[in-house]
Amino acid sequence: MHDLKKYINNISPLSEVTWQQFQNIFKERRLSNLDFFVREGEIATKIGILQEGLVRGFYRNEDGIEYNKTFFTAPSFIGAYASLITKKENLINQQALSDCNIYEAKYHDFEQLCSKNIELERLAKKIAQLHFVQKEKREIELVMLDAEKRYDILKSEFPNIENQVQQYHIASYLGITPTQLSRIRKKIKSLHM
Known part of the structure; x- marks a missing residue:
C-alpha cells in the first residue's frame, strides 16, 4: 500500500485521515491473464487501481474485430468511466494481459466519500483531468x-x-x-x- 499511497499523493496529496478513509473502501483483487475487469454491455459499478500487471482497453465492431484503445500499466486507475458517470452500458472492455493485482472499490462508495471530503473531490477532479489530457493526446497522435x-x-x-x-x-x-x-x-x- 505504500507505493499506492505515493502514487495517489503524486496526483493530489491526501492527509493521513483522508488516506485511511480512501484506503478503507478498496479491497485487493487478483485478475488472472485474460480476465476482464469490465466488459462491454455491462453497467459499470466499480473503479480499480492497477497495482501490478497490464490491462488493455478495447472495443469490438459489429464484425467482431477488436481495436485496442489503450493500455494501462501499474500504477493507474482503471474503470469504465463513461458507464460509471452515465449509468449506461459500457462500450469499452478492460482485459488483463498478464496476471494483475488491483485494488477495487464500489464507485458509489468513492462518490460518497468525495461528496464529504474536499481532498478526495480534488483527487477525483485531477484524475478526470489527467484522463482528458491523455485522451486528447492520443486522438491527436492518431490523426497527426x-x-x-x-x-x-x-x-x-x-x-x-x-x-x-x-x-x-x-x-x-x-x-x-x-x-x-x-x-x-x-x-x-x-x-x-
Missing part, C-alpha cells in the same frame, strides 16, 4: 502522426510493452495491421545496424 512515430511514442510510454503483449495487440493500438508493424520494426532495426 504516421504509424512509425506512433510506434516510437508507444515504446517510450510503455518501454517493455513488446515483451508483455503479442504484436497484434500493438498493431491494433497503433491503428495498423500486424504486417505493417512488422515492416516498421524491420525498418527501425536496419537503421540501428
